[in-house]
Amino acid sequence: MVFNSRITGVGSFVPPKIYTNYDLEEMLDTSNEWIVQRTGIEERHWVDDHTSTSDLALEASKQAIADAGLTPSDIDMIVFATLSPDHEFPGTGCFLQEKLGIPEIAVFDIRQQCTGFIYGLSLADKFIASGSHKNVLLVGAEVHSKGLDKTPRGRGVSVLFGDGAGAVILSRTTVKDATKDPHIMTTHLHADGKFAKELWISAPGNGLGKDRVNKDMLDEGLQYPYMNGKTVFVHAIKRMSETILLSCKEQGVSLDDVDLFLFHQANLRINSKVAEVLNIPEEKIFNTIQKYGNTTAATIPLGMHDAIKEGKLKPGMLVASAAFGSGFTWGSALWRY
CATH class of the missing domain: 3.40.47.10 (Thiolase/Chalcone synthase)
Known part of the structure; x- marks a missing residue:
């Protein structure tokens, strides 16, 4: 039997500190006008010294789980997409798993960068379709700010990136009408x-x-x-x-x-x-x-x-x-x- 999946919960989190383009002008020898004209970006959120990628992911995940009407114990797989892990290894999904208090379930860390969420969505959907899993936590989270060149040399790239996390719960569902059912x-x-x-x-x-x-x-x-x-x-x-x-x-x-x-x-x-x-x-x-x-x-x-x-x-x-x-x-x- 083939099952379908649907998004049942959504959550997000960004660190509270905002850096506007004006905050970067002296740091990167740039201007608000230059950044907006080339990128559309006006501001971004950057973490403090003590916040990690899994910390951001945790907050987004808790929101998504609650939004789905579930508890952490209902999650039977984590798929974590990031290019900015807490550590070289193990994968950041393991650190998130520990913080959520849900040991022994399967955890995937995937490294498809900006396409990571789409890749993760496909992966989670297929596990649910196979019948092996019912509720998958899919997270995309990044801490870019700790790895940027915050000098004029890095201006072209460093203005682009912010820190944040988003999470969804994919759950098994029955589709009776594909034109209407989520x-x-x-x-x-x-x-x-x-x-x-x-x-x-x-x-x-x-x-x-x-x-x-x-x-x-x-x-x-x-x-x-x-x-x-x-x-x-x-x-x-x-x-x-x-x-x-x-x-x-x-x-x-x-x-x-x-x-x-x-x-x-x-x-x-x-x-x-x-x-x-x-x-x-x-x-x-x-x-x-x-x-x-x-x-x-x-x-x-x-x-x-x-x-x-x-x-x-x-x-x-x-x-x-x-x-x-x-x-x-x-x-x-x-x-x-």
């Missing part, structure tokens, strides 16, 4: 490692010679993110557009049938261009990058929670999501809320 309809996942070095952090790493990290690497700034912005911009628009169309075609729905688009929040210009390419009305796209920046694996669930709170996402709506990120990886999902 469920995950389809996901499509893609990658092309040819572009892996166009958006990456090269050090520490075991592909650099005899040392995973040394003084020369640190002096060169290899521990900080590098991005070929133009290449990422062009590919993001192309791939997000393609994969959204693929999901819709498979399910026999048109873009006009979609009530709300929840895209990954990397750059407001990217999402606006995708809307232009696909002829999607801007009012159907819910953006949060203006106030959170790019929180990588957290952007889609974080935006989902805000959309619910603002009355933009309501039960019965048909939702399309797409993301693109380092790897390159990209993917899409079509689901009814």
Whole structure:
């Protein structure tokens, strides 16, 4: 027997400290106008010295579990998407599991960067569809601020990223009417490692010679993110557009049938261009990058929670999501809320 899954609970959390573009002007030798024009970002949240990725994930997870009407003991799997783990190993999902007090259940940590939530959604959906699990906690969480080059050298990347977490509960459901009942309809996942070095952090790493990290690497700034912005911009628009169309075609729905688009929040210009390419009305796209920046694996669930709170996402709506990120990886999902 094949089962379906649906999103039954949503939660999010961002650290309280806000850094506006004006706060970064002297630090990064930039300006509010420069950042807004190129990215659409106005502010972002950064953690204090003592907050970790799993701390943010914990708060979002507790909200999602409560929203689903469950307790932690009802969760039988955790899927944790992050590129900014608490430690090199074990995976951050294990630290979250301990904080939630739910030992022995399966935990996955996945590293698909900005596409992590879509990959995690597909993974969780398939485990539920197999009949082996009933309630999966899917989390996307990031602490970028501790790994950014906060000098003028890092200006092009460091203005982009914020810290935050979003979580959803996927639960087993029965679908009687696919045109009305809430469920995950389809996901499509893609990658092309040819572009892996166009958006990456090269050090520490075991592909650099005899040392995973040394003084020369640190002096060169290899521990900080590098991005070929133009290449990422062009590919993001192309791939997000393609994969959204693929999901819709498979399910026999048109873009006009979609009530709300929840895209990954990397750059407001990217999402606006995708809307232009696909002829999607801007009012159907819910953006949060203006106030959170790019929180990588957290952007889609974080935006989902805000959309619910603002009355933009309501039960019965048909939702399309797409993301693109380092790897390159990209993917899409079509689901009814």
